[in-house]
Amino acid sequence: MSKTTLIDYPNLLDDALVKAAQKGDMVAFEELVGRHRDKIYARAFSMLRNEDDAVDLSQEAWVKGWQRLVQFHGDSSFATWMTRIVINLCLDQLRKQKRVRTDSIDQLEEGMGGVERQMPILNPNPTAGLERSELRQRIDKALAQLSYEHRTVLVLHEFEDLEYKMIAKKMQCSIGTVMSRLFYARRKMAALLAGLKREE
Secondary structure, eight states, rough: SSSSGGOOOGGGGGHHHHHHHHHOOHHHHHHHHHHHHHHHHHHHHHHHHHHHHHHHHHHHHHHHHHHHHHGOOOOOOHHHHHHHHHHHHHHHHHHHHHHTTTTTTHHHHHHHHHHHHOOOOOOOTTTTOOOOHHHHHHHHHHHTTSHHHHHHHHIIIITTOOOHHHHHHTTTHHHHHHHHHHHHHHHHHHHHHHHHHHOO
């Protein structure tokens, strides 16, 4: 009887599976993939807004995860570590796709900056009484209408809890730009969510 058949993979904690996988146990790694595949795909999709790209990038993230597993020291959870890998891959992809727009959002923001900051933040509660799946669809629909810059900064700050400094580093811009984009993105999301509610 081989050693692997004696291991009860589904009942092992992530930490134990990671340790086994770091010693070359592919079955342990496959168990980790099975547990966290949906979350990693969902994060890729929330940033890329394209199913095929999200599938490709999340698969690439798992390949990188396996290759770099020796670098995982347990400072965060395995899921958090994998999420960081997929976010970095998505950011790289988005930078490649990004077209140079003459009428860029940044130029618009600079022109409207003063007014934008003085306006009250729209904070209706468009999500009250919604089922989770409906809410998810509505948030996804609203996110899809934001620009790359605003969607990315919102995902990194609201869903990944990254600090301004880290977001600025990842997006290669200043902290002030991050704050400005986040402010705009939140207001835009609130308005979009309220608009989607009225449509229904």
